[in-house]
Amino acid sequence: MTVTTALASPILEAEDALDANELFQKNGWTDGLPIIPPTEAATLRFLEAAGLSPSDLVGVEPVRRRRITAEKVAIAAVMAGCLPEYMPVVIAAIKAMCEPLFGLHGNTASTAGAGPMIVVNGPVRTALGMNSTHNAFANASRANATIGRTMRLFILNVIGGYPGQLDRATLGHPGKFTFCVAEDEEDSPWIPLSVERGLPVGTSAVTVMSVVSSHQIMNEWTHDPKAILDTYGSAIRTNMLTYSIWAGNYMMVIPKQHRQIFAAAGWTKQDIREYTFEIAQVARKEWRSVGKAAVAGLKDEEQIYRAFRSPDDLLIVAAGGPAGGFGAICPPWYGKKSLAITKPISQDSAEARKAT
Structure with missing residues (x-):
């Protein structure tokens, strides 16, 4: 592939990296x-790694086009430290985020303060040294941290999601800095998320x-799969x-300690989904118990x-350290207004071929 090298972005001048950082902060x-x-050199190096020319179209944001x-x-990936x-x-x-069903504009602009969570599957996880075990949601891998951070810098500078402008979040949550995890495929009794979602x-x-912000749960006092799922279901x-x-x-993120219990009982991901589907429900009248009586009676x-x-x-993901009955529920921004999107990672670049 021939990669053209002319960049469209303006060239800024700074004395050194510290001066450049102050310019970007300002x-x-x-x-x-x-x-x-x-x-310019770093940006071109990243484009070469992806087998892309600067003007190649990655996607179109569906609302503002x-x-x-x-x-x-x-540029965003370089800035993030990738x-x-x-x-x-x-x-x-x-x-994936440019797909209309993801609703990038809506979930960026909403006062709810949602942010993108990325789950990575396949050989690229190990090739890039991605973390799926200890501290799976936090600081344990450069790849996890910087890939996730790239999404935030992209939303800021390309989509225009600046706080107080397009981004109208009341609070936001720490995952808006970076939220990228890898599934622990090697230590999971189940098929990977990407395979469940139709990829080979x-x-x-x-x-x-x-x-929105993840909800951590804990249940270390039972070997009954239903009892464990009752705890996850309560969080939902x-x-x-x-x-x-x-x-x-x-997104239900299940650690090894819980996975072992499910596996011993012969429970598949589909079994977990079907049981959780039945218990994860509320009656409108229950809003009264959480201070929402004013709206509970507006409908049946x-x-x-x-x-x-x-x-x-x-969506069920195997991740987390080998000890501790701590799992998580990651709730959606706004129901079906924003759906999870799965995409294969292109094999067109030399870097991708090496990683897979």
Whole structure:
């Protein structure tokens, strides 16, 4: 592939990296943390790693019709601290967010403060040294941290999601800095998320979902799969009562200690989905118990709301350290207004071929 090298972005001058950081901070081009200055050489190196020319179209934001070029994505990845070999993962994630069903404009502009969560599957996880075990949601891997951070810098500088402007979040949540996890496929009794969502076994892929703050659960006192799921289900019900009652995707992240219990009992991911589908529901009248009596009676109070339109709305991910009965529920932004999107990671670049 011939990669053209002319960049469209203006060239700025700075004395050194510290001066460049101050320039970016002053102009609101960063998330408040230091950045790697996106020099022309670095940007071109990242484009080469992805096998893309600067003007290549990665996607179009569906509402404002903003054209997203490979150059803009590469700049965000450099700034976030990525390595060039992360680019195929970054490109796949941004393509996912540009799908109309993801609702990028809506979940960026909403006062609810949602942000993208990325789950990575396939051989690329190990090739890039991604973390899926200890501290799976936090600081344990450069790849996890910087791929996730690229999404935020992309939303800021390419989509225009500046706080107080397009981004109208009341609070937001820490995952808006970065939220990227890898599934622990090697220590899971189940098929990977990407395979469940239709991709071939062994395909490197990303699943991107717009989530509000994750809800950690803990149950270490039982070996009964149903009892464990009752705890996860309670977290979902709490979200429905205190945040949003609307059905859509939820992400259930299950640690090894719980996975072992499910495996010993012969429970598949589908078994987990079907049981959770039945318990994750609330009656409208239950809003009264959480201070929402003013709206509970506006419709039939006996009406039942389910968390999922069908069991398949529940996404199940194996991740987390080997000890501790701590799992998590990652709730959706706004039901079916924003759905999880899964994309394969392109094999067109040399970096992607090496990683897979």
